[in-house]
Amino acid sequence: SKGRLANFSAGPAMVYEEVLHKCQLDLMNFEGKGLSVMEMSHRGASFTKIIEEAEQDLRTLLRIPETYEVLFMQGGATAQFAAVPYNLGWRHDPSDVAYAPRADFLTTGSWSKKAVAEAKKVGVEANVLATGDNKSIPSDVSAFDYGDAETRAQSAYLHLCANETIQGVEFKGLGSLGSVVGKGGQLQGAPIVADMSSNFCSKPVNVEDYGVIYAGAQKNVGPAGVTIVIVRKDLLGSPKAGTPTMLDWTVMSENKSLYNTPPCFSIYVCGLVFKHLLSLGGLDKVEQINKAKCGLLYDCIKQSQGYYDCPVDPKCRSAMNVPFTIPGHEDLEKVFVQEAEAAGLINLKGHRSVGGMRASIYNAMPMQGVEKLVAFMKDFQAKH
Numbered sequence: 001s002k003g004r005l006a007n008f009s010a011g012p013a014m015v016y017e018e019v020l021h022k023c024q025l026d027l028m029n030f031e032g033k034g035l036s037v038m039e040m041s042h043r044g045a046s047f048t049k050i051i052e053e054a055e056q057d058l059r060t061l062l063r064i065p066e067t068y069e070v071l072f073m074q075g076g077a078t079a080q081f082a083a084v085p086y087n088l089g090w091r092h093d094p095s096d097v098a099y100a101p102r103a104d105f106l107t108t109g110s111w112s113k114k115a116v117a118e119a120k121k122v123g124v125e126a127n128v129l130a131t132g133d134n135k136s137i138p139s140d141v142s143a144f145d146y147g148d149a150e151t152r153a154q155s156a157y158l159h160l161c162a163n164e165t166i167q168g169v170e171f172k173g174l175g176s177l178g179s180v181v182g183k184g185g186q187l188q189g190a191p192i193v194a195d196m197s198s199n200f201c202s203k204p205v206n207v208e209d210y211g212v213i214y215a216g217a218q219k220n221v222g223p224a225g226v227t228i229v230i231v232r233k234d235l236l237g238s239p240k241a242g243t244p245t246m247l248d249w250t251v252m253s254e255n256k257s258l259y260n261t262p263p264c265f266s267i268y269v270c271g272l273v274f275k276h277l278l279s280l281g282g283l284d285k286v287e288q289i290n291k292a293k294c295g296l297l298y299d300c301i302k303q304s305q306g307y308y309d310c311p312v313d314p315k316c317r318s319a320m321n322v323p324f325t326i327p328g329h330e331d332l333e334k335v336f337v338q339e340a341e342a343a344g345l346i347n348l349k350g351h352r353s354v355g356g357m358r359a360s361i362y363n364a365m366p367m368q369g370v371e372k373l374v375a376f377m378k379d380f381q382a383k384h
């Protein structure tokens with residue numbers, strides 16, 4: 001709508017206009033109740049309906065089986081970096097007095113490295129299986145060296161980042177690891193835990209390949225403040241002694257995410273986004289649109305004959321975050337970002353740790369936004 005810009009921010013990011021309109025409509029007086037969602041009790045009938053519907057719609061979207069719990073938590077994905085070791089690191093036989101928790105980590109970029117650092121703080125020894133060069137990861141996750149069966153059996157879990165927001169590196173599935181794990185997410189004993197913060201609900205995933213999926217909402221499904229955790233029920237019940245209540249999945253699950261006051265308004269907006277994604281035809285359709293959008297951008301980079309470059313191996317290029325540079329003309333990158341902004345294309349500056357540009361094109365970025373960017377890139381190349 002008029003005055004709104006094409007926002008390529010890595011997050012918080014664009015929200016569907018339909019959802020914003022609905023929020024606006026509901027804001028003063030939600031369904032004739034005489035108050036807004038942000039003013040109502042989290043234990044009242046209206047909010048109960050909101051949170052239950054949000055969970056149900058997410059279950060429909062991702063085909064989440066009943067054997068999994070859906071939690072709405074706080075503290076962002078960063079809090080989950082700690083929650084994962086707290087909840088999964090101490091699921092051992094209590095008679096094993098020599099037990100020392102250890103987990104496996106695939107580190108393919110900045111965020112998966114942060115998850116390692118946090119697990120260490122909680123007291124889980126980190127076995128880092130791949131450091132990666134952040135640009136190329138095996139498209140088949142099973143290509144990593146997982147060690148022998150005995151080593152594997154001692155791992156509490158395997159953690160990976162499904163989409164590295166900063167480097168633009170995305171796993172395209174679990175490859176044959178998915179079939180090795182099969183039903184129940186078992187890789188010779190260790191459940192797979194995936195940080196899906198930046199590609200959550202951007203495509204269908206087979207939830208049963210994972211023990212845990214978590215994601216902050218602020219990229220694909222709503223405002224910051226709520227973090228979604230999908231956890232297989234048999235993994236609950238054995239948090240580390242002394243786990244802070246707010247990080248304890250078992251407590252959150254026993255209290256249906258209402259142990260304390262949840263981020264009500266954020267959950268409500270996520271619920272609206274889930275309904276919108278369903279109305280678009282579900283995640284198969286959403287993935288199709290996302291593939292078309294990132295395809296336009298990657299094609300433009302390829303057709304620039306080296307003027308623009310994307311450093312990421314084509315096998316694992318993210319459909320959500322597209323980093324690119326102007327090799328040999330780094331001075332022009334600043335000009336690019338400034339001129340783009342003047343043309344209504346905002347937040348294209350690359351992450352401070354990698355430089356260059358980055359276009360984050362989450363679900364709610366319309367095709368026209370990407371088309372505008374591509375046209376701008378062609379003009380910019382012709383001009384400079």
Ligand code: PMP
Pocket residue numbers: 010011075076077078079111161163164165166195196197198216
């Ligand atoms: N993981 C990934 C993949 C992310 O992109 C981000 C945020 N950019 C985080 C974790 C951290 O999320 P939060 O800010 O919600 O703690």
